[in-house]
Amino acid sequence: MLRYCLLLILMGIPLSVHSSDNPWTHSFFFENDLFIGTDSDYTNGMKYSIISPDLAPHIPLNRTAKIPRLALDLFHRIPLIKNAPAETGHKVELSVGQSMYTPRDISRYDLIEDDRPYAGYSYLAMSYHQKSDDGKLWSQMDTAEVQIGIVGPSSLAEDAQKLVHRTRNLQRPNGWEHQLKDELGVTLAFERKWLYHPTHQRRFCADAIAHTGATLGNVMTYLNAGVEVRAGWNIPRSFAVSLIRPAGSTWSTLDSNFSIYLFTAINGRIVLRDIFLDGSTFRSSHHVDKKTLVADLSTGITARYQRFSLSLVETHRTREFELQPHHHDFGSITLSYAF
Numbered sequence: 471m472l473r474y475c476l477l478l479i480l481m482g483i484p485l486s487v488h489s490s491d492n493p494w495t496h497s498f499f500f501e502n503d504l505f506i507g508t509d510s511d512y513t514n515g516m517k518y519s520i521i522s523p524d525l526a527p528h529i530p531l532n533r534t535a536k537i538p539r540l541a542l543d544l545f546h547r548i549p550l551i552k553n554a555p556a557e558t559g560h561k562v563e564l565s566v567g568q569s570m571y572t573p574r575d576i577s578r579y580d581l582i583e584d585d586r587p588y589a590g591y592s593y594l595a596m597s598y599h600q601k602s603d604d605g606k607l608w609s610q611m612d613t614a615e616v617q618i619g620i621v622g623p624s625s626l627a628e629d630a631q632k633l634v635h636r637t638r639n640l641q642r643p644n645g646w647e648h649q650l651k652d653e654l655g656v657t658l659a660f661e662r663k664w665l666y667h668p669t670h671q672r673r674f675c676a677d678a679i680a681h682t683g684a685t686l687g688n689v690m691t692y693l694n695a696g697v698e699v700r701a702g703w704n705i706p707r708s709f710a711v712s713l714i715r716p717a718g719s720t721w722s723t724l725d726s727n728f729s730i731y732l733f734t735a736i737n738g739r740i741v742l743r744d745i746f747l748d749g750s751t752f753r754s755s756h757h758v759d760k761k762t763l764v765a766d767l768s769t770g771i772t773a774r775y776q777r778f779s780l781s782l783v784e785t786h787r788t789r790e791f792e793l794q795p796h797h798h799d800f801g802s803i804t805l806s807y808a809f
Contacts, residue, residue, distance in 0.1 A: 492523040493808040505801025510574040517567035563597040570627040576643040587756040588649035590627020593619025609665040615717040622652035657687030659716030676701040688751045691743035702731020711781045729774040738765040758791040779806040
């Protein structure tokens with residue numbers, strides 16, 4: 471509990487707390503299946519996050535001089551950080567996001583029993599990242615995340631989708647009357663990533679990132695694992711941009727050199743609980759029979775220059791429930807800025 475209280479204090483630090491080589495990072499994630507030409511299933515996801523500078527004890531205090539000394543000293547006494555190797559990096563992240571799910575035919579007013587429920591989810595999340603380098607070839611990052619949100623009408627997903635569809639003159643979604651009812655969502659997640667980065671020269675290179683993790687909560691409970699391969703020009707020794715998922719955030723490294731690379735990633739999940747398919751936890755609701763094994767195959771491109779980074783991704787997701795007629799595709803845009 472003390473750790474999370476301190477993280478909240480640190481995340482409340484004014485935005486002027488940074489240095490040119492140890493910055494804060496803004497990231498905005500936008501995922502939508504309209505990029506692919508559909509409007510169903512996982513139809514929209516948005517997330518904004520702010521990641522702190524490196525708060526490791528070995529970083530000179532003048533790099534974070536505006537942080538109250540008492541808060542910084544207390545942070546450095548947390549056992550997990552105190553006992554970490556001196557070269558270990560530590561960052562905290564605060565995020566806010568919203569996801570929405572709809573059946574295939576949003577023109578219908580009736581309950582579509584053989585398709586997934588309408589559902590919206592809005593949440594706040596707090597993450598802690600710990601990164602270490604093992605020689606010149608390997609890096610490792612652990613991420614723990616606590617996510618608290620609301621599923622149901624109070625998520626405002628219905629209002630958001632209707633506003634966008636009205637503004638863009640798209641089909642009005644008529645079945646939100648049947649959405650999952652309000653339910654508090656609590657999610658705990660942990661993910662470990664390993665980066666193998668064998669090339670260091672400022673020219674064409676390639677690397678790979680593997681990950682494994684677990685998520686527990688009434689919104690989502692699953693085990694996941696996957697791998698990503700990147701190839702391109704001047705790939706930074708940092709962890710790649712991920713899709714929106716608990717504990718999936720990255721660790722960005724500031725680099726003034728231009729970088730551009732292609733990547734392919736796969737993430738598989740053993741799903742034990744998915745409220746957007748299983749329905750409400752504590753009351754009777756519309757639900758469908760979910761599939762236990764689900765996988766995402768993503769391909770994309772990332773370009774970085776100085777403090778800006780832009781990623782464009784297309785994701786192919788296997789069927790998530792038994793009556794789903796085929797897979798689902800969606801596109802993603804991630805824009806980051808270090809300041």
